Amino acid sequence: MLAWHYTTARKYQHISASGMLIPGGIGIDIESTGMPVLWFSRNQHWEQTAGDACHVAGQPVRRLTMRETYAASGGLVRYGCDVKRLDVGEILRRKAQITHEVWAALYAAGKQQQAYPAAWCGSVDSIPVDGLVVDVLSESFKWERFEAP
Numbered sequence: 001m002l003a004w005h006y007t008t009a010r011k012y013q014h015i016s017a018s019g020m021l022i023p024g025g026i027g028i029d030i031e032s033t034g035m036p037v038l039w040f041s042r043n044q045h046w047e048q049t050a051g052d053a054c055h056v057a058g059q060p061v062r063r064l065t066m067r068e069t070y071a072a073s074g075g076l077v078r079y080g081c082d083v084k085r086l087d088v089g090e091i092l093r094r095k096a097q098i099t100h101e102v103w104a105a106l107y108a109a110g111k112q113q114q115a116y117p118a119a120w121c122g123s124v125d126s127i128p129v130d131g132l133v134v135d136v137l138s139e140s141f142k143w144e145r146f147e148a149p
Contacts, residue, residue: 002080002133003040003121006050009075009136020126021079034098035124040086042119045143049115063113070137078143080133086121095124 005021015021023036041047051063052072070076087095093103110117135143 001042001083002044003042003083003086004044004047004135005038005040005079005081006047007077007079008052008069008073009077010073012077015079015129019130020128021132022126023122023124034102035096037092037096037098037122037124038127039120039122040081040083041116042083042121043116047115047119048113049110051113067141070141076137077146078135078137079129080135081127083121085127086123088121092120092122092124096122 007015021038023038025036039047039049041050046066048063048066051065051069054062054064054068064072066076086092093100098106107117110120134146136146138144
């Protein structure tokens with residue numbers, strides 16, 4: 001089974017240039033309590049927490065939907081990784097040195113955004129994109145396999 005790292009077409013260009021998926025922040029201050037995580041989801045269509053943040057008066061109020069993020073960011077891309085290469089649940093929490101309180105807050109925030117946190121997995125290490133499956137979301141909102149030239 002593949003787990004997916006959902007991202008935008010804009011970020012795809014940077015990822016391609018570096019050749020790596022690199023762990024990053026998640027919008028809350030976990031740097032003082034944990035390590036950055038490279039997040040994946042076993043959700044096979046879309047991970048709502050991957051949507052861009054919608055801001056009003058400089059404050060985030062919600063996550064954009066898949067379609068809104070697609071329109072705002074020039075498209076969507078996802079990287080598929082064998083779930084066996086990733087950590088889940090308590091193992092991921094411990095490796096990332098995330099406190100129980102922050103972990104619970106992440107789950108609560110995910111559920112509030114209509115995500116399914118039980119499908120989350122990840123890595124505290126960077127992952128080379130060479131060998132990962134890459135899909136691009138078409139204009140008809142179907143994931144299509146990307147074959148590099």
